[in-house]
Amino acid sequence: MDQGEVLEHVALRARSAGRPVVVGISGFCGSGKSTLARHMVEALPGAVRMRGDDFLDPARSHLRSADWDGVDRRRLVSSVLEPFRGEQQGDFRRYDWAARALGVPEPVPRADVLVVDLIGLFHPEALPSLDVTIWCDVELDVAVSRGMARDRALGRRHEALWTDVWVPNEREFAHEFMPREHAELLYASSQ
Incomplete structure (x- = not known):
């Protein structure tokens, strides 16, 4: 699917749901998750974004694991996704990368659509809390090339993390949890 078709599908789901909808966007590192999430929030009235990096x-997240255990899915689900879907009051804490600790409590957003973009999102811990699942359908080698180029452009030197940790994590997670097969929509990202 292209971006227009994805947006149309999500808008239809949001209108027919009768409650707030959580859209999960996942894919390999560098596959275009954040770009799609930003475009979706800009295009859909009543949509807000929850950055996945706030739950790393x-x-x-800098260690080898077969299940991307550096993704704090339990905290995301319990403090954001479930209260949001249930239209309940609640607070959550983003990870503050500058302070290297969880930030101050913030209220769970109120909106029609919550868009979450995150690696390792299509996992049994989080899937039941996602109403629409979108996989950024990019081959791993292409996603890695894009991600490494993005990091270099931002002045980040993560080559060893990419080759020694993140790429093996992606391969093992894909093999173990088959996230692409859990996607309702496959988005052909050209980033």
Whole structure:
């Protein structure tokens, strides 16, 4: 699907749901998740974004794991996704990368659509809390090339993390949890 078709599908789902809808966008590192999420929020009235990076554990996200355990899915689900879907009051804490700790409590957003973009999102811990699942359908080698180029442009030197940690994590997660197969929509990202 292209971006227009994805937006049309999400807008239709949001109108027919009768409650707030959570849209999960996942894919390999560098596949275009954040770009799609930003475009979606700009294009859909009543949509807000929850950055997946706010739910990474900085120590564990830089370690090898077969299930992307550096993604704090439990905190995301319990403090944001479930209260949002249930239209309940609640607070959550983003990870503050500058302070290297969880930030101050913030209220769970109120909106018609919550867009979450995150690696390792299509996992049994989070899938039941996602109403629409979108996979940025880019081959791993292409996504890695894009992600490494983005990091270099931002002055980040993560080559060893990419080759020694993130790419092996992506391969193992894809093999173990088959996230692409859990996607309702496959988005052909050209980033």
